Amino acid sequence: MFNKRVLNVKPSATAELIGKVADYKRRGIDVMQFNVGEPDFDTPAHICDEARLALDNGFTRYTAVAGIHELRESIAKKLKNENGIDCAAENVAVTVGGKQAVYNSIIALCNEGDEVIVLTPCWVSYIEMVTLAGAIPVLVETKEEEDFLLNIDNLKKAVTDKTKAIIINTPNNPTGAVYTRASLEELAELAVANNIYVISDEIYEKLLYENGQHHSIASFNEDINKLTLTINGFAKAFAMTGWRIGYVAGDKDLMKQLIKIQGHSTSATNSIAQKAAVAALEGTQEPVAHMVSEYANRREFLFKRLNEMENISCAKATGAFYLVPNISKFFGKSYNEYSINDSFDMADYLLDEAKVAVVPGKAFEMPNNIRIAYSNSLDNIKEGMNRMEEAFGKLK
Ligand SMILES: Cc1ncc(COP(=O)(O)O)c(C=O)c1O
Structure with a gap:
């Protein structure tokens, strides 16, 4: 028998979603990705330079x-x-x-x-x-x-x-x-x-x-x-x-x-x-300040945009690069073969119907919400929110 502690650990709830996104991308389908908690910026140049120097110096x-x-x-x-x-x-x-x-x-x-x-x-x-x-x-x-x-x-x-x-x-x-x-x-x-x-x-x-x-x-x-x-x-x-x-x-x-x-x-x-x-x-902290000011612009847009959507409410968040809109008003609604009964259903629906990737809140012990990472460009956030709103509108 395998180790009991390891057997008790759940595999990552988001792994299946990541696989699905990769599959869409392989097929050339343009998915708006808000599921990954990772900066979309490159590592600042002076940090990379120091790494090169370390390599050159053996x-x-x-x-x-x-x-x-x-x-x-x-x-x-x-x-x-x-x-x-x-x-x-x-x-x-x-x-x-x-x-x-x-x-x-x-x-x-x-x-x-x-x-x-x-x-x-x-x-x-x-x-x-x-x-x-x-x-x-x-x-x-x-x-x-x-x-x-x-x-x-x-x-x-x-x-x-x-x-x-x-x-x-x-x-x-x-x-x-x-x-x-x-x-x-x-x-x-x-x-x-x-x-x-x-x-x-x-x-x-x-x-x-x-x-x-x-x-x-x-x-x-x-x-x-x-x-x-x-x-x-x-x-x-x-x-x-x-x-x-x-x-x-x-x-x-x-x-x-x-x-x-x-x-x-x-x-x-x-x-x-x-x-x-x-x-x-x-070194200089200027690149950090630049990234934070970009995130701030995106957050401001996204927070307002989400709270303007019908049936959506979004708690105020003053840190990190995530917002977690509450989607529970859609529970019990459906569109075509999709029935929305929990946050996993919603994440699947948004990916298939709107080609928007978000993380189901259940993965974070937050069953009524989805997590949107705004570590993505403002243009993509705008496009993604339009798609999401349209998909929400189809749920009856
Ligand atoms: C809350 C929290 N702690 C720790 C980590 C781990 O970060 P690292 O990539 O440095 O291992 C993450 C990464 O997503 C995180 O969100």
């Missing part, structure tokens, strides 16, 4: 498991200056994307049967990672009518003497919600009072709009800093998804455990990507 060997010192220092400096987190190079491990940072954090903390609170809607991997660790995911819903913000009273009800950690993700994938400082302060108090670790996934921290402001929970005081693993990466802010580089920062003794896991699994991430990451942090 910087192609294994590095220290936790990453090159130069990068760990640079990350610690960034966390101190930008995020206000008291941190030095030895508090930092460079990982194979933000994803490995989250996974190693969960593995390093959890014993069999520990409970880990996951705020939903959530990124697809948290629940499965907790399951792989042999721990128990405890889901606490953030509500659409509260713009998916952190509700500390609901969170308190989920805490038991088995609670080992709480995973937070602000700005949030999929909802785009950005947690307020006041709510994070309450969370920090709760965590410290109950000795609960906080895994704070801040990978979308740069992608903020309107009055969205990012706060790192680890910066609040020494006690919460000791209990927090701050996760970040280069994929979303610097358009570096394929480089596979992220990081985690936390208490020195805990970091030693995380680094041990990495040492026996992947070892260090790619040496060339590490050099490029130093350039990303130390």
